[in-house]
Every structure is written in structure tokens, then in C-alpha cells.
Amino acid sequence: MKVTKNARATILLFVIPALVIYIWWVIYPIISAIYMSLFQTETLHSSHFAGFSNYMRVFQSALFWKSLRISLIFILCTTVLQVVLGFLFGYLVYLQQPGYRLYKALLFMPTILPSVATGFIWSYIYSPSMGVLKPFMKAIGLGKLYVSPISDPKLALYAVIFAQLWAGVGTQIILFNSGFMGIPAEVIESAKMDGATGWKLIQTMIIPLSWDVIKMVIILQTIGALRSFDLVYVMTAGGPNHSTEVLPMHLFVNAFQNFNLGYGNVVAVILFVLAMILTVTMRRLMQRESLY
Amino acid sequence: MKRKVLALILTGVMAATVLAGCAAAPAAPAEPAAEAAEEAPAEEAPAEEAPAEEAPAEAAATSGPITIHLLSTWTQGSVVQPIAEELIAKFEAEHPGVTIEMDAQATADLRTKLTVQAASGELPDISWCVQSYSREFMKDGLIIDWKEIAEADPEWKAQFSDAVWAGLTEPTGEITMAPMEAAIDSLYYNATMFEEHGWEPPKTWDEFIALCDVINAEGIAPLVTGGKDNRFAWMASAFLARSAGLDNFKALCIGDAMDKWDDPQYGFVEAVNKFQQMVDAGAFPNGVLGMSATEADQMFANGEAAMYYEGAWKVGNFESAGGEGWTTENVHRIDWPAFTDCADGNPGTRVGGCFTGLIVRSGMDPEKEALCIEFAKEVCSPAFGIASQEKGGPIYPGVAEYDESTTLPLTNELIQAYRSADSYIPSMDSIAPPAVDLAIKTTAFPGIITGEFTPEQAVAEVQKAAEDYLAGLAN
Numbered sequence: 160m161k162v163t164k165n166a167r168a169t170i171l172l173f174v175i176p177a178l179v180i181y182i183w184w185v186i187y188p189i190i191s192a193i194y195m196s197l198f199q200t201e202t203l204h205s206s207h208f209a210g211f212s213n214y215m216r217v218f219q220s221a222l223f224w225k226s227l228r229i230s231l232i233f234i235l236c237t238t239v240l241q242v243v244l245g246f247l248f249g250y251l252v253y254l255q256q257p258g259y260r261l262y263k264a265l266l267f268m269p270t271i272l273p274s275v276a277t278g279f280i281w282s283y284i285y286s287p288s289m290g291v292l293k294p295f296m297k298a299i300g301l302g303k304l305y306v307s308p309i310s311d312p313k314l315a316l317y318a319v320i321f322a323q324l325w326a327g328v329g330t331q332i333i334l335f336n337s338g339f340m341g342i343p344a345e346v347i348e349s350a351k352m353d354g355a356t357g358w359k360l361i362q363t364m365i366i367p368l369s370w371d372v373i374k375m376v377i378i379l380q381t382i383g384a385l386r387s388f389d390l391v392y393v394m395t396a397g398g399p400n401h402s403t404e405v406l407p408m409h410l411f412v413n414a415f416q417n418f419n420l421g422y423g424n425v426v427a428v429i430l431f432v433l434a435m436i437l438t439v440t441m442r443r444l445m446q447r448e449s450l451y
Numbered sequence: 452m453k454r455k456v457l458a459l460i461l462t463g464v465m466a467a468t469v470l471a472g473c474a475a476a477p478a479a480p481a482e483p484a485a486e487a488a489e490e491a492p493a494e495e496a497p498a499e500e501a502p503a504e505e506a507p508a509e510a511a512a513t514s515g516p517i518t519i520h521l522l523s524t525w526t527q528g529s530v531v532q533p534i535a536e537e538l539i540a541k542f543e544a545e546h547p548g549v550t551i552e553m554d555a556q557a558t559a560d561l562r563t564k565l566t567v568q569a570a571s572g573e574l575p576d577i578s579w580c581v582q583s584y585s586r587e588f589m590k591d592g593l594i595i596d597w598k599e600i601a602e603a604d605p606e607w608k609a610q611f612s613d614a615v616w617a618g619l620t621e622p623t624g625e626i627t628m629a630p631m632e633a634a635i636d637s638l639y640y641n642a643t644m645f646e647e648h649g650w651e652p653p654k655t656w657d658e659f660i661a662l663c664d665v666i667n668a669e670g671i672a673p674l675v676t677g678g679k680d681n682r683f684a685w686m687a688s689a690f691l692a693r694s695a696g697l698d699n700f701k702a703l704c705i706g707d708a709m710d711k712w713d714d715p716q717y718g719f720v721e722a723v724n725k726f727q728q729m730v731d732a733g734a735f736p737n738g739v740l741g742m743s744a745t746e747a748d749q750m751f752a753n754g755e756a757a758m759y760y761e762g763a764w765k766v767g768n769f770e771s772a773g774g775e776g777w778t779t780e781n782v783h784r785i786d787w788p789a790f791t792d793c794a795d796g797n798p799g800t801r802v803g804g805c806f807t808g809l810i811v812r813s814g815m816d817p818e819k820e821a822l823c824i825e826f827a828k829e830v831c832s833p834a835f836g837i838a839s840q841e842k843g844g845p846i847y848p849g850v851a852e853y854d855e856s857t858t859l860p861l862t863n864e865l866i867q868a869y870r871s872a873d874s875y876i877p878s879m880d881s882i883a884p885p886a887v888d889l890a891i892k893t894t895a896f897p898g899i900i901t902g903e904f905t906p907e908q909a910v911a912e913v914q915k916a917a918e919d920y921l922a923g924l925a926n
Contacts, residue, residue: 203570204591287738288750310741312901399740400897
């Protein structure tokens with residue numbers, strides 16, 4: 160179709176308002192953060208050009224590498240578990256067994272809570288002074304052995320991941336379920352008539368036909384996990400001894416508690432680059448448009 | 452190809468929200484996520500008496516509507532909150548056209564919010580602040596200097612001792628805040644529990660360590676604190692003052708030895724060794740690093756912990772956790788035990804002093820600035836300060852007399868300790884560079900508790916933070 164000059168001008172007029180907003184709210188902060196990452200902060204409002212010294216400082220920081228490792232564990236665990244559990248529970252809901260509506264509502268309920276509320280709930284569940292786990296351990300005679308998982312550097316991250324799963328898996332269930340509901344019933348029926356039931360049905364029909372949904376869920380979950388901050392902030396604030404300090408938390412501590420905005424901006428740029436790399440890599444790995 | 456481009460753009464949009472948080476965006480700063488209210492407020496009846504001075508005969512109208520944004524620690528339900536509400540209502544009545552909008556936050560959240568607001572150039576008109584932060588804001592000219600204001604109003608200035616003004620005066624001569632709260636550290640102990648078990652409050656380090664074993668044998672935690680909230684800044688100061696002495700302490704934090712945290716001569720190495728001893732003696736309960744200050748208060752009030760070390764504001768929190776009158780019947784204070792083997796230490800030094808006050812934003816129009824100063828002075832007046840103090844709020848830093856019979860007995864003990872101290876040293880988060888303070892309270896001390904660090908490794912972490920900080924200044 161040939162686009163005339165007039166039509167081009169019209170298109171441009173429609174695009175400009177959105178483009179201006181996009182440039183102001185998206186492009187400008189990105190460029191500004193990259194620019195500011197090249198400055199060494201003296202006070203909150205004074206800094207001097209320092210080239211790549213902030214980058215050097217970040218890459219030489221043991222805490223940064225620790226945060227990166229923690230972030231990758233957090234992403235891997237939450238993505239794998241949420242996608243697998245979301246798929247399984249979503250499929251169970253799709254089977255529409257008796258009472259499935261209630262089951263669906265119960266599974267989705269934690270998702271409507273803000274992360275801050277989730278953080279408080281799980282902090283108090285784990286709490287040695289007010290929580291419900293310690294009385295339970297006491298009741299079975301193991302009270303003295305109870306240690307709050309968020310106080311142990313080896314367990315704290317997994318305790319946060321568990322809370323994230325509890326709060327987040329409902330969204331994956333709904334997304335998977337809606338993907339499965341989009342598969343034509345007659346296709347499933349004929350597959351069953353051909354002998355595809357149980358795992359074979361999932362393997363040969365459900366996964367291939369909902370591949371686009373699976374891809375979308377994995378990418379959204381991965382990027383969401385990379386940006387995860389509020390739950391960690393409320394539950395552990397990155398502790399104990401930085402054992403739950405994911406990259407956004409590391410950014411926050413350095414920029415807003417340590418008054419080092421230059422360092423914080425470098426971490427923000429690294430997060431941006433990581434998000435891009437993860438997305439491109441995952442799209443490459445899952446390049447097939449459909450498994451059929 | 453188009454799909455790839457679209458995917459990249461969408462990823463960019465998502466990641467940009469992360470970047471936007473750090474960029475000097477023109478938008479209003481984001482509200483920091485709430486955390487467990489570290490200073491759990493005490494339930495109290497509203498104050499019976501009006502806190503502010505008598506209203507002038509005529510209300511002073513302003514040239515137009517003026518809104519003053521106030522950022523405070525007077526959270527809903529705190530003992531000071533009703534007194535503050537009353538003061539605000541009175542001030543608004545006296546100044547038609549003036550509205551005071553108060554945003555109250557727990558101290559840790561307030562610090563974060565204030566930093567974000569300062570970075571984005573949107574400080575509130577008046578705010579609670581600690582000296583280490585106001586010092587940074589003053590460097591950027593974000594807040595007004597109180598020096599001339601104090602000199603121009605001798606009557607108001609005389610409400611505070613010279614020591615208070617000297618403590619608030621920067622080496623460059625500015626006074627960054629109006630003095631509002633005094634603080635004093637305390638090793639609170641459950642006197643009822645001590646009496647029942649025949650324990651003596653420890654005066655020396657050896658007594659303290661020995662007592663930890665005895666208390667643990669009873670299935671009680673010797674000492675509790677809000678480890679999840681990194682409540683180690685006061686403890687760090689108490690340890691360092693007793694191991695290093697005041698001169699070495701100041702040299703490390705703000706003097707000419709800021710890169711000598713690993714030098715045994717300056718006492719920090721010994722302070723960390725002592726902390727390790729305390730951890731080895733089982734002073735803290737299992738899971739202390741997962742416990743918020745509110746949970747720690749509850750544990751102390753439930754009789755699951757025998758001692759609690761922190762500042763004077765804890766009285767209101769304990770009353771909240773244990774119920775009204777709980778502190779009167781059960782809690783007393785003593786100083787942190789003396790390190791008798793540290794010749795340079797100052798056992799009589801108390802962590803505290805006046806390093807918390809009100810800052811006023813600079814650059815406002817003169818009428819609004821004058822109103823903010825007037826309101827800040829009222830908050831820092833004996834009428835407001837003493838009324839708060841009587842309810843278990845912070846200690847008033849001024850020289851005003853107060854009625855001991857209407858004040859909680861534990862608060863009386865604290866005021867006595869504040870007024871009789873040989874010397875003061877601020878808590879670590881109010882004197883050390885933020886990077887060093889963070890290294891101590893979020894890395895070194897927690898690392899020792901978890902067993903991830905030896906004292907040498909813990910000291911090395913702090914030393915590295917100090918060196919990085921100084922390198923940043925030198926570049």
C-alpha cells in the first residue's frame with residue numbers, strides 16, 4: 160500500500176504525542192542514568208566527571224558480584240518454580256474438576272496482595288517472637304531448634320523465594336490457564352480419540368499449542384525477578400550480611416543509603432543491560448514460533 | 452526482525468523503570484516501601500495539656516494560602532503524635548491561611564525518603580533529621596543555617612545549653628538544625644526478672660559475659676535487638692568509646708585517622724574482638740538477625756529476653772509492647788559495661804547527646820521561611836518537648852525544668868543519665884561517614900553473628916569501606 164505524503168503527516172501527528180511521552184519518561188531516564196554513571200558523587204548535588212572509574216569500582220566490589228550471584232539464583236529459582244508450578248496448577252484448573260472455581264480463587268488470592276503485605280505476612284510467619292512456625296515447632300517438641308530462616312544467611316534467600324512463589328504463582332496459573340482455554344476443544348477431543356491422554360496429551364498437544372503463552376510467561380517472570388526489590392526490602396532489607404541483597408537492593412543501598420549516586424547508576428545500567436541480554440538470549444533459545 | 456525490535460523496546464521500557472529510580476528525573480520521588488515499623492508506637496491517651504505557648508491576642512494572617520510540608524517521626528499512635536497534632540492545630544489557628552501537611556515515617560524510612568527527596572531537589576519544608584544527614588544537605592545549600600537565627604533570638608537560644616549548640620555547630624561554623632531531641636544510650640534490663648533470679652546488673656565486661664552464661668542456662672536470651680533492622684549503630688559507638696576513648700573515636704570517624712580502622716592503636720580492632728566475645732557467649736538469641744526492632748521489643752516485654760540495648764526512645768516502644776505501666780514496674784537502665792582492660796577507653800562516656808533536630812529547607816519565599824522557622828521553634832520549645840518527654844517521648848535537649856512526678860520513672864532515669872554524663876559520643880550512624888556506618892552495621896557485626904567473618908575479616912570490611920569513601924573524596 161502506498162503511503163502518501165499527507166498520510167505520513169497524519170501518522171506523524173498521531174505518533175508525536177506518544178513519542179514525546181515515551182522519550183521523556185523512558186529514553187531520557189535511560190540516557191540520564193548512563194550519563195550520571197560517569198560522574199563521581201561528592202555530595203547529593205555535586206559531582207565531577209570520572210570516566211569509567213565508577214564502573215571499575217563496581218566491578219572490583221565483592222559485594223556487587225555477590226549481589227549478581229544472588230540475583231541470578233533468585234531469577235533461576237523463581238522462574239523455574241513459578242513456571243513449573245504455574246503450568247501444573249493451571250492445567251489442573253483447566254481440567255475443571257469439581258470445585259475448581261474455589262481452588263482457582265484460593266490459588267490466586269495471594270497475588271492480589273501488594274508485595275509489601277506479602278513481605279510482612281511472611282516476616283511474621285518466620286518471626287521467632289510472634290510467628291506461627293516457632294509455636295508449631297514447640298508443639299512438636301522442637302522449639303529450641305527453631306531458627307528463623309530469614310536470620311540464617313544460608314536459608315534467607317530461599318525463604319524470600321518461597322514467599323515470592325506464594326505470592327506470584329497465582330499470576331502464572333491464570334496466564335497458563337487462559338492459554339490452555341484458548342486451545343480448541345475439538346482438537347483436544349480428537350487427540351484423546353487418537354489415544355493421547357495424561358502426560359502424552361500434555362507433551363504432544365498442550366505444550367506445543369500453548370507455546371506462545373509459555374514463552375511470554377518465562378520472559379515476563381525473568382525480567383520481573385530481575386527487578387524484584389520490594390519483597391526483599393520488607394523481609395530482609397538485603398540481610399543478613401547481604402545474603403539476600405539482589406541487584407536492585409544493592410543499587411538502592413549504594414545510591415540512597417550510601418549517598419553514592421554514581422555507583423547506583425552503574426548498577427542500574429548493568430541491570431538494564433542484563434535485562435536486554437536475558438530477553439534476547441531467551442528469545443533465541445525459544446525462537447520457534449510454535450512447536451507445530 | 453520487527454518482532455525482535457519490538458521485544459527489545461518492551462524490555463527497554465521495563466528496565467527503564469529501574470534506571471529511572473537512579474536518574475535525576477524531574478518527577479516526584481517514589482515513596483519508599485514500608486518496612487516493619489522499627490519504632491513501634493505506644494498507645495497513649497492524648498496529652499491533657501496544650502503543648503505550645505499561649506496564643507497571641509490576634510491571629511497573624513498571611514498574604515495568601517501557604518502550605519507547609521512537614522516530615523516527622525510522629526507516626527500514628529506514637530506518644531508524641533497527639534501532642535504534635537494539637538500543636539499543628541494551634542499553629543494553624545494562630546496563622547489563618549497556613550496549612551501544615553504532615554507526613555510521618557519510622558526513622559529508617561524517613562532517612563531514606565529524605566535522601567531521595569534531597570537528591571531530587573524536593574526536600575520537605577521542615578523535617579526531622581540527624582546531624583550526619585543535615586551536614587550533607589548543608590554542603591549542597593539545601594537547608595538554612597540556624598546560626599544567625601539563634602543569635603538573633605537570645606531568649607530562644609538560651610533554652611539550650613552551650614554544649615548543645617557546640618555539638619550542633621559544624622567545623623565550618625554553620626548550625627544545620629534546631630535542637631529537638633536529646634538521646635542517651637541504655638542497657639535496659641528487666642529488673643523483676645533480675646530480682647527473681649538473683650542476678651546483678653553487669654557493670655563490667657567480665658560480669659556481662661559471665662551473666663550471659665547464667666541467663667542462657669535459664670532458657671532466656673541475655674540480650675535482644677532488632678537485628679533485621681541493623682540496630683547496631685548505637686552498640687558500635689558504645690564498644691568503640693569503651694575500647695578506644697573519645698579522641699580516637701573522633702579521629703576515626705571525622706578526624707585524621709579515617710583510614711585507620713584496622714590500626715589497633717585506634718581501638719576498633721579491640722571493639723570488634725569484644726563483639727565476637729559477646730556473640731560467642733551467646734548474648735543474642737537464635738535468629739536475632741531476622742528480628743525487627745518491634746519483634747525484639749515484644750520479646751523483651753514477654754520476658755523472653757533479659758536485656759535490651761538502645762536509645763532513650765525505647766521507653767514508648769516498651770510501654771507499647773508490654774502495656775501501659777510495664778516499664779514502671781519492670782525496667783531500669785544502666786550504662787553499657789566498662790571494658791576494664793582497655794586503658795584508652797572512656798567508660799563514663801554515654802552514647803547520645805543532641806544530634807537530632809529540625810531542618811528547614813532553603814530557598815523558600817521569606818514569609819513561608821519565617822513561618823517554618825517559627826513552627827520549628829515551637830516544636831523545639833520546652834512546652835512541646837517536656838510534654839512529649841512526660842509521655843515517654845524523646846528527652847528534651849533544653850535546660851528547662853520538668854515535673855518528675857508526671858514523668859515515667861524510666862524516663863526520669865534517662866534524663867538523669869543524660870544530664871549527668873561525663874561526655875557524649877553520637878551513635879555511629881550520626882557521626883561516621885554513611886559508607887563506614889553501613890559497613891559496620893550491615894556487614895561486619897552481622898557477619899560475626901552469622902559466623903561468616905572472623906574479627907579480622909570484619910575489621911577488613913570496615914577498613915575497605917573507609918578507604919573507598921576516602922578515595923571517592925580524593926578523586
